[in-house]
Amino acid sequence: MAVKHVAPGPDALTMLKNLAAIRSDTTGFLMNMHQKYGAIVQYPVPIPAFSISNPETVDYVLRSNARNYAKQTLQYKSLSIVTGEGLLTADGEIWKSHRKVLQPAFHRAMQSLVIESIEDSYLVLQEKWTNNPEVEIAAAMQHLTLEVVGRALFGKSLSGESEAIASATIAALDVVVAKAQMPLPIPTWVPTKNHRKLNRAIRQLDEAVEQLLLSPATHPDAFISLLREAHETDPQKFDIKAIRDEIVTFIVAGHETVASAMAWMWQLLNENNEILHTCISEAKSAPHLNDLAQVPYLQSVFAETMRLYPPAWLITRSTISNDTLEGIEIPANALIIMSPYMLQHQGSWQDPEKFDPSRFSDPQSQLARSEYLPFGLGARMCIGRDMALVEGPLLMARILRDFDVRPTNDWSDVGMTQSVTLHPASPMLAKLSRI
Template sequence: MTRGTGGPATPDRSGPPLDAGHIPGPPGHWLLGHVGAFRTDALGFLTQVRDTYGDVAQLRFGRRRVFVLANPAYIREVLVEKPGAFRKDRALQLARRVLGDGLLTSEGETHRRHRRMMQPAFHARQVSRYADAMVEAAERLAEGWRDGEERLLSRDMMDVTLRIIARTMFGYQVPEETEEIGRAIDTVIEAVIADTLAPVRPPDWWPSRRRRAVNQAIRTLDGVVYRIIGQRRKASEAMAGPESAADEGLPTGVAGGDLLSMLLAARDETDGSGMTDAEVRDQVMTIFLAGHETTANTLSWTWHLLAHHPEAERKLHAELDRVLGDRAPTLDDLPHLPYVTCVVRESMRLLPAAWTLGYEAVEDVTIGPWRFRRGDTLLMSQYLMHRHPKYFEEPDAFLPERWENDFIKTLPPFVYFPFGGGPRVCIGNQFALLEAQLLVAAFARRWRFEELAEPIVVPQPLITLRPRYGIRMRVWARHTSGGAQDASAG
């Protein structure tokens, strides 16, 4: 594949808008269009499209027109300047069957109202109060590891982030059912993607094996979510002060201030209304699923990348040894761990958990020089932009050092956007970044990870970018109980 800034020159924007139907793109199947290429290798196919056609290219999924945007100015127009002209694309519309009207799937005034009511739980000061609970969960998981054992580390990361989101956001201790929850989430995500790419989608009532599995998965998740809501309602009624937080087993700073407590007590500043039980369920389900899946994938990809780049791993370990010694990290340590931040940013650049955004035009709209029709889908891929050779030297290389000296401030907006942008930017972006930094520090100070040869790690672009077969690793203890560095740490 030829690498370059790619494609034809951008048309002059000074004239009248040009019909987007004239935008070139690769040839596709006469009936399915580019569905087959997307199913086979979405990341490779989109990269080839960007390198061949440049800022914008036209695809077709069945009868749907899909346009790939690889220009940060165009992406900004969609996400920041004209968000009212779009709604979420087909994948998230289909996800409403599971998520209801949660933040990921709701539109218009419903989305704005819910976001206003949820925002206080994600303010920086509130998020910082969750730091100790995050580290505690990581320490508890790592205590159960044995030196030299093989682990499905991607599943471990799902487990720890699930427990963190349940405890910090909902004041709930996840029971020993995380594998069942994980399987249910996998079933739902895979079904949504299959339905998104299907040229013809059967109705929801069709009694297929997949539909039955999805319905069972939804029942499993609903059972967990409604149990969380019921327990929190009961605890809220009994809660009289900080002492009751300890009685409920909640982390410091969480009692009465976690997201679920806020949802149950919140009143819209414009009309004084609160959330119904169904609205609370949709938000809990959304945060429960999205709030742990993305960070777990970021952590899994970070260990994968470090295992293949021993120099970066050694530099990370040296920083952690110098700053932390033989103690767990705290919130106050993060300003003194700049390389941890560089590693996390570079991991999210190369293998972003949120790898693409799709928006469907609800009206005719002009983006750049092009006029798009109502019903067109505009695809904006973090994976493509984060590896764009116009903005990154050695774009496919893992180089955490590139983020030193405030490199991020030199990038145009929407070249690097792991959390999206505009009024629908990820509400939990500060939470997720803090969690990733603290967990990288907590695990890497005590352990190093050796990736096993089989199975080969392959990115799987579903709703999030996952390792298709998981990431299986051998864990090696870096420090003995006396605090001296183990020789195996290299």
């Protein structure tokens, strides 16, 4: 049955002509479409698909009427090839019961474990960078954040496996995105080059899971302890597959996102000398760098970085029953596309393209704005938000305090790859010298 057009939007020919741009610059394409057609745009694809740009409507979908919006979308189905039915992709009862089991690992009381993990992880990388000062910044940040996830969630250093896990994550996510963009998806059992790469990456992640399950837990409320306890209490509901899916989900969701924000922060600091110097003085004058309150300016720089470069730049949902958005009747099983990137670059922000951390000098007031959603909104909001908000500024502060970071290639025009997260399109090479 042909899809009924209920909202304005481009025709099939325009979509076809823009196919390359849609793939390489989806956010630019979405913003163009909204400028042309208004707050809701429908796309001529085989299922009813709409993007929305009005913050109140996004809030309605993600928060006030979230019950009618599921994660059964192409984006999350593709991601689940890697993560299985983990917290990020699951819906309904499975999501609800898993979130309840895992939430205590992210309570405020657990922040001391996060801070301890930041300190220990940083020391590992500090030594590595002192001995090998030539780095690629995005990869270096990825190794650092992976080390933090390993220690904070699993009570284990991942430095031995980190190279393999980091590259397996990137490889798996890139193939997942390439698959999601194919007009006719090829089943994963067909041995294409990409599928072999994907299966190799999944095998590597599974091997890491096996190692993690063997490691001793640190704290009764640590993530890995909660998973083990859930398995022991109800081995049917929380079987080995469920545990594997959660571990892979948290490895993937817990490090690439923070690393992406930190890589962009380096790029922006390199372009904005005055802001860089304010960050360095704050980092050097803070006594121990084990408390977020010591780095208010770095917090606002991190928040502003995620406004310009929200790592999770695309959020999708599928309607369960029909609903009305922007006065338009949306059918059941329709795809709803929302983009934190688009909302955070819109005209409601004064001079939206300017990097201006002073917007967040009172982080609480800005973080509460409905146009600012780097961590999503509502019940499905990021479970690792508080961890990320501690991790980013404190890690950046430590590096700025101890190292002089000199770019050895041009970072001014690195370009942006819109994969599962936003990451710099070309390498950002640097030499790190101990101060």
